[in-house]
Amino acid sequence: MSPEFVFLAFILVLAIFLGFELISKVPATLHTPLMSGSNAISGIAIVGALISAGSDHNQLSVILGTAAVAFATINVVGGYLVTNRMLAMFKKKGDEKK
């Protein structure tokens, strides 16, 4: 195992720990927006997809990359917008003016 992988594994462990800390504080009321919002975050695969779709050394890789970009974009754009739409509906008593 190269030092690079050890470093990546180190990041992984810290991120998992952080994730558990942050998310256990989300109240039940917001569980659906949490899911759709975190879902949008998993669209981060787009970063890898962009590189495949934009490189020119292999045609099939470019096609696969382009499809990946499209799917990941749906994930990112759809996920954030729908989360925003839901969160906009959560109102406290009193601030019901539209």
Next chain:
Amino acid sequence: MTEIINSAYIISALLFGWGLKLLSSPVTARRGNLLSALGMLLAIVVTLMNQNIVDYRFIAIGIIVGSIVGVLAARLVAMTAMPEMVALLNGFGGIASLLVGWAEYNSNQSPGSFTGVTIFLTVLIGGVTFSGSVIAWAKLKEIWIGNFGISKALVFKGQQVFNSLLLLAILVCGGLFLANVGDVYTVFLVIIGLAFVLGIMAVIPIGGADMPVVISLLNSYSGMAACAAGFVIQNNILIVAGSLVGASGIILTNIMCKAMNRSLANVLFSGFGSVITKASAGEQGEVKPLTVEDGYYLLEASSSVAFVPGYGLAVAQAQHAVRELSDLLEANGCEVRFAVHPVAGRMPGHMNVLLAEADVPYDQLVEMEDINPIMETVDVCVVVGANDVVNPAALDDETSPIYGMPIIEVERAKTVIVMKRSMATGFAGVQNPLFFKDNTRMLFGDAKASLQGLVSEFKHD
């Protein structure tokens, strides 16, 4: 250039984490989502500066197509269809990771052993996430194939054997792939195919009301797939973001399982609800039906009312009607609460979103642990389309399949009104003793129509 990109990724990771932190309160949640989106935008923009990217045409096509579909889907989806939407989005995340892994393998067909393992994991988890999510979507949509409703739990003879063979086949193919001998590309494609089959097999034995667990789990998988893809392309932002999502899904899965007093293994493998349990004999008595008019007199005279919504509320699209009734009750000087069980509906937080859509303020929503201790002070508990989550058999009947599941103890309220279409059993296929209690009244009919009936009684007054 690489330094700039990597520093920007750190900021992205920070924004994701901060965004999730702000989700801990409805007041700041919207800002949190915006920060998270900003983090994503930053990650995308700096990635475009990567030197390996020489051609932007295909990227543009992918982004334009994806954006159009994404915007339309997010705008048009009905709030009641949110579980389906989330299921599909999970699936798209999974397939995107799978394609990244595939493209990477296609560009470099002799990866080192570590990269080989990560590619294998990426396509496996990504494939399972995708096909599993598609099945979950079909179940939530209640698609029928012939006269077979796919939303039911499907268990067949030899399922365990088939699944064991499937797992074995995946492990063998994985071994061949890593050993890198023979026609490895074909083996690789077979692995993708097997991953799809595994995803389908994993979700078909799970019935409708267990969907909150499945969706949470698939959510977690989509994160893990991204995380594995991050190891393939050695990119730390994928690993960080992927593991945040993975953790989030696991936590939700755990909460859902606890709320049903079942282990994850039991949810995944038992085909719960597929076996028709014998209608438990014994304490069944007389059901006391109630007319809308009598219901009105009961509600009009009460000073504390709690609504308990369930999946039936979503089916009947009754969220606006219930809110209208709640407004009238409040105008009548009554204290109104909405008691939400963690697994009510088809995904975590489903009821809360529906009620929020109908402008029910979130401070009126009460969680199970908070309503149960004060249940005695509630004059009337109105159960709208919920069944198993208010079934007292979970508390006292050890033979009941749902024994041990925490419930909203509505039977301790002074009066319970149950809105129900008929006397059919709930998802678990168990009879509900609540319907036969002395203080229970049944208001038969469509929940929305019943609620509207009550509303017009109030207005006529």
